[in-house]
Amino acid sequence: MAKVKSDKTFFHGKSESTGVLLINLGTPQEPTKSSVRSFLKQFLSDGRVIEIPKLVWLPILYGFILPRRPEASARNYKKVWMDEGSPLMHYSLRQQKLLQKEMESRFSGPVHIELAMRYGDPDIQAGIDKLQEKGVRRVLILPLYPQYSATTTATSFDEIFKVFSARRWIPELRFVAQYHDHPSYINALAESVKDFWKTNKRSEVLLMSFHGLPKRNLELGDPYFCHCHKTGRLLAEKLDLKESEWKLTFQSRFGKAEWLKPYTDKTLSEMPAEGIKSVDVVCPGFPSDCIETLEEINMENRGYFMEAGGQDYQYIPALNDNPEHVKALADIVQQHTQGWPETESDWQASNAEKQSEISKKQAQKHGAKL
Numbered sequence: 001m002a003k004v005k006s007d008k009t010f011f012h013g014k015s016e017s018t019g020v021l022l023i024n025l026g027t028p029q030e031p032t033k034s035s036v037r038s039f040l041k042q043f044l045s046d047g048r049v050i051e052i053p054k055l056v057w058l059p060i061l062y063g064f065i066l067p068r069r070p071e072a073s074a075r076n077y078k079k080v081w082m083d084e085g086s087p088l089m090h091y092s093l094r095q096q097k098l099l100q101k102e103m104e105s106r107f108s109g110p111v112h113i114e115l116a117m118r119y120g121d122p123d124i125q126a127g128i129d130k131l132q133e134k135g136v137r138r139v140l141i142l143p144l145y146p147q148y149s150a151t152t153t154a155t156s157f158d159e160i161f162k163v164f165s166a167r168r169w170i171p172e173l174r175f176v177a178q179y180h181d182h183p184s185y186i187n188a189l190a191e192s193v194k195d196f197w198k199t200n201k202r203s204e205v206l207l208m209s210f211h212g213l214p215k216r217n218l219e220l221g222d223p224y225f226c227h228c229h230k231t232g233r234l235l236a237e238k239l240d241l242k243e244s245e246w247k248l249t250f251q252s253r254f255g256k257a258e259w260l261k262p263y264t265d266k267t268l269s270e271m272p273a274e275g276i277k278s279v280d281v282v283c284p285g286f287p288s289d290c291i292e293t294l295e296e297i298n299m300e301n302r303g304y305f306m307e308a309g310g311q312d313y314q315y316i317p318a319l320n321d322n323p324e325h326v327k328a329l330a331d332i333v334q335q336h337t338q339g340w341p342e343t344e345s346d347w348q349a350s351n352a353e354k355q356s357e358i359s360k361k362q363a364q365k366h367g368a369k370l
């Protein structure tokens with residue numbers, strides 16, 4: 001067991017409240033080689049992300065990846081960096097802020113929304129500290145990954161367990177493992193596509209591009225591939241698309257092994273020869289725009305499509321701080337915190353109700369026996 005420190009500063013004398021910890025992947029502090037290097041070092045040392053024995057992987061990571069990739073990656077980060085900083089951080093902070101406001105309007109008692117990153121800062125320990133300093137007794141863990149994968153969701157949960165293994169007084173915890181088919185999330189996606197089509201000419205095909213994974217992860221039982229396909233099908237149904245009007249692909253291949261197919265880049269390069277000259281690309285698995293959508297999809301892959309003879313390429317922005325997205329996240333929080341008291345008096349009331357129900361049942365049972 002980890003060394004358990006004193007929790008005195010966190011809990012005593014604070015009012016009861018509910019906390020929500022939003023978790024995203026993380027991002028470099030700056031679009032520089034050294035910042036990207038320290039981010040990639042932590043990210044790519046995670047055994048949940050790279051499932052290769054450490055003895056084999058670490059020499060590759062330190063000998064080939066970390067000396068080369070940070071420079072190229074930093075160049076790409078520079079292309080999408082905003083005045084506010086990393087797009088992923090900017091939109092995640094906006095989601096936190098807007099969800100806080102939305103939950104305050106839905107909850108009758110205190111509720112605190114915090115944001116943590118699995119890699120880099122603010123880390124998961126800092127997020128939990130912030131919630132505990134506010135006196136939360138119940139915490140909902142909500143990773144911002146609609147589709148479950150061991151490489152993203154499970155590693156976030158691992159970190160939660162690790163942090164609490166060194167705490168004395170663990171709050172009540174609930175975990176949202178996925179929301180890939182949640183009606184409010186599908187609705188938010190459909191509305192964002194429809195809104196885009198209101199102001200932009202609709203292309204021949206809607207391409208839904210999800211982040212990829214090694215194919216081996218699917219074979220070993222990771223449900224990510226199936227979750228992506230269900231999201232895609234539900235979105236296509238909600239948009240009333242015919243089979244010929246949409247495609248689902250996987251992007252962001254890393255390394256030499258086979259990844260989930262079809263690949264986004266290859267598909268886009270082949271579409272013009274198949275007669276598809278215009279395409280709209282949406283990335284339903286990314287709740288926030290980030291390097292993977294803004295650079296890889298909106299720049300690099302645009303190039304592949306246009307060079308292959310495509311004429312119109314449009315990227316539909318991620319859900320970001322869109323009100324329908326905030327509503328979807330709030331619906332998810334509300335459902336997963338059901339039964340949790342919102343105020344001190346709720347708690348007493350629900351206890352009193354429960355107590356009288358139990359007493360009634362006991363009395364009946366007892367009475368029947370007599």
Ligand SMILES: C=CC1=C(C)c2cc3[nH]c(cc4nc(cc5[nH]c(cc1n2)c(C)c5CCC(=O)O)C(CCC(=O)O)=C4C)c(C)c3C=C
Nearest residue numbers: 025026027028049073088149151152211213254290291292
């Ligand atoms: C083996 C490597 C990788 C796996 C497996 C992987 C899974 C995975 N990633 C996301 C979401 C994001 N990934 C992002 C960046 C990113 N991903 C990898 C590698 C793997 N991802 C790398 C090396 C990078 C860094 C960028 C680069 O150097 O190319 C991001 C964006 C971060 C940002 O700062 O903007 C996100 C988001 C998911 C959902 C996923 C599995 C389902």
Ligand SMILES: [Fe+2]
Nearest residue numbers: 025211252292
């Ligand atoms: Fe990734």
Ligand SMILES: [Fe+2]
Nearest residue numbers: 252291292296
């Ligand atoms: Fe990428």
